[in-house]
Amino acid sequence: xxxxxxxxxxxxxxxxxxxxxxxxxxxxxxxxxxxxxxxxxxxxxxxxxxxxxxxxxxxxxxxxxxxxxxxxxxxxxxxxxxxxxxxxxxxxxxxxxxxxxxxxxxxxxxxxxxx
Amino acid sequence: xxxxxxxxxxxxxxxxxxxxxxxxxxxxxxxxxxxxxxxxxxxxxxxxxxxxxxxxxxxxxxxxxxxxxxxxxxxxxxxxxxxxxxxxxxxxxxxxxxxxxxxxxxxxxxxx
Numbered sequence: 001x002x003x004x005x006x007x008x009x010x011x012x013x014x015x016x017x018x019x020x021x022x023x024x025x026x027x028x029x030x031x032x033x034x035x036x037x038x039x040x041x042x043x044x045x046x047x048x049x050x051x052x053x054x055x056x057x058x059x060x061x062x063x064x065x066x067x068x069x070x071x072x073x074x075x076x077x078x079x080x081x082x083x084x085x086x087x088x089x090x091x092x093x094x095x096x097x098x099x100x101x102x103x104x105x106x107x108x109x110x111x112x113x114x115x
Numbered sequence: 116x117x118x119x120x121x122x123x124x125x126x127x128x129x130x131x132x133x134x135x136x137x138x139x140x141x142x143x144x145x146x147x148x149x150x151x152x153x154x155x156x157x158x159x160x161x162x163x164x165x166x167x168x169x170x171x172x173x174x175x176x177x178x179x180x181x182x183x184x185x186x187x188x189x190x191x192x193x194x195x196x197x198x199x200x201x202x203x204x205x206x207x208x209x210x211x212x213x214x215x216x217x218x219x220x221x222x223x224x225x226x227x
Contacts, residue, residue, distance in 0.1 A: 045218040
């Protein structure tokens, strides 16, 4: 079974700084998807960024980018020029393309952006 | 805008009193999921539908049931809620082959 580990329960940075959230996963599959989801306080979970394992190029969405290291099974999220609205719980998630497409979530990292 | 809608947003029920949570979607996605999320924890998958095919997770209690009468709607029934069932319940949808889940805002269930 796949597992996802986020080793940083909480992080806090100043507005405009760059922050990196860590995620490692374990799987024996060669093709899969990885995601970062953001869940602001009392608000909806939304997709931040996704990475297809067969693509070597790291995904980027505006201020959000990932560092995908397939051999190391590492998938970190970098937030550049952090904003107050980035304050949220961030979940790393894995999805196999084999069988049922279930998301396996990490434990989450609570990120606080301070003014 | 196409979206995933959950009603009610907040639900209070009494210990042992059946409760139903609803989810609707305008995305026309064929896969729908129900998750339970307790405070400061990751969402835990309860079950999902692929079209009308129901798929239960092995560790989902029998107390939890689901119905999907059509593509747009899915219901979560908790037959006899216990205090431990107090949580946020998230509905999500996915289009076939999309590999991306869209979440609703959740229903926060309180059991008194």
